[in-house]
Amino acid sequence: MLVALFKDQLVNMLGRITKEEWKEKMKAALLVCPVCQKKVIPKCGNKKVWHFAHSADSNCLAFHEKETEYHLLGKKQLFNWLQMNKRAPILEHYLREIEQRPDIYLPQKNHALEFQCASMNKDILHSRIEGYQSLHIQSDWIFGKRRLKKLSNQFFSIQNRDLTAAKKDPQGRLYLYYFCPLQLQFLVVENIVPVTSSKILGKGISYSLKEIIDLDQLNKKTADYNYVLNQWINQKYIWRKSAFKNKSPASMYLKKILYFHHKSLTLYSPLAGMPTRNFYHFETAAFIWQSYLLYYVERLPGPFSFSQIETEFMRLISKGIFSVRSFPYLKESYTAALQAYLTYLEKEKFIIQIHENLYKKSATAPYPATLDEAFQQDKIFSLKGGFFDFV
Numbered sequence: 001m002l003v004a005l006f007k008d009q010l011v012n013m014l015g016r017i018t019k020e021e022w023k024e025k026m027k028a029a030l031l032v033c034p035v036c037q038k039k040v041i042p043k044c045g046n047k048k049v050w051h052f053a054h055s056a057d058s059n060c061l062a063f064h065e066k067e068t069e070y071h072l073l074g075k076k077q078l079f080n081w082l083q084m085n086k087r088a089p090i091l092e093h094y095l096r097e098i099e100q101r102p103d104i105y106l107p108q109k110n111h112a113l114e115f116q117c118a119s120m121n122k123d124i125l126h127s128r129i130e131g132y133q134s135l136h137i138q139s140d141w142i143f144g145k146r147r148l149k150k151l152s153n154q155f156f157s158i159q160n161r162d163l164t165a166a167k168k169d170p171q172g173r174l175y176l177y178y179f180c181p182l183q184l185q186f187l188v189v190e191n192i193v194p195v196t197s198s199k200i201l202g203k204g205i206s207y208s209l210k211e212i213i214d215l216d217q218l219n220k221k222t223a224d225y226n227y228v229l230n231q232w233i234n235q236k237y238i239w240r241k242s243a244f245k246n247k248s249p250a251s252m253y254l255k256k257i258l259y260f261h262h263k264s265l266t267l268y269s270p271l272a273g274m275p276t277r278n279f280y281h282f283e284t285a286a287f288i289w290q291s292y293l294l295y296y297v298e299r300l301p302g303p304f305s306f307s308q309i310e311t312e313f314m315r316l317i318s319k320g321i322f323s324v325r326s327f328p329y330l331k332e333s334y335t336a337a338l339q340a341y342l343t344y345l346e347k348e349k350f351i352i353q354i355h356e357n358l359y360k361k362s363a364t365a366p367y368p369a370t371l372d373e374a375f376q377q378d379k380i381f382s383l384k385g386g387f388f389d390f391v
């Protein structure tokens, strides 16, 4: 932590007080944590960013995570940057109503910023975002850039839970913010297309801290998705080749059903596994939940409604067979993914809408006979699908 209380006044470790002065202060009165009121000790060494530390047995509500050097450094830099740009930031401002302490709070804009470096459970991240929302405080999560690994040009490995903090830009495309305190750089990953639970396609754009004055300046570029098309087609092939060893509950469930109908998951229909709009609300891979939806529609004797599909998926989600992601910043949920997939199937003339909210199967879904054939069909369907304009 970078802030403490000294004789009821907030003091901070931003470098204006010398090591000797801190020692003098210690003699004069206690330095305490503004939240739990317990004694804290100024740490003014040569190696680490100067900070305050609770005693080892502390169970402070606001500082339960051990702050790394990387985190302290980044927090300090972000604070200095905001101060330099006259945003009147407040460091480690404690919001008692929700027992949350954003790294930086901007009172002018009622905006909380978190520089997240430690791994945080998805549910905790979700509830912290909701905590801010409950007080009508805007919030943004900026992740430590170390948490992101570039695998190839547009392919990244991320911490799965970080996607929880994704927001949509005005075009409806997902983005995440990262910051590197060593390079003094922001990295915005735009046009995010989650591929697996820990891999995303996206475009990374770096900004030096010096060249921008506000977070709003990030993330204004628009890019098209075409560059990821080939990677997506390749991913469909990877899903096919590895389907036999996929042991997820969803995959096991679907394999059993397909086996019963003399089909294999490897040779799933090229109509499945598509990055249709909002598909990523499912954490279950797209080729699995979409294959299931196809199967479900194929088996229905007559017309069906959207709510029928919705109920079926709700059942499988509640049984833990399919899993969904939570996006507290987004308005829609997985039902939007189901709706968009139906729209795609309609466009591909697999189903037709016969009435408002009533559909009918109108063609047989194609199923490839061999892997080679599957690869060819994946290409054809992905190209004509016109995806990535509307993911």
Ligand SMILES: [Zn+2]
Pocket: 033, 034, 035, 036, 037, 038, 054, 060, 061, 062, 063
């Ligand atoms: Zn404390």
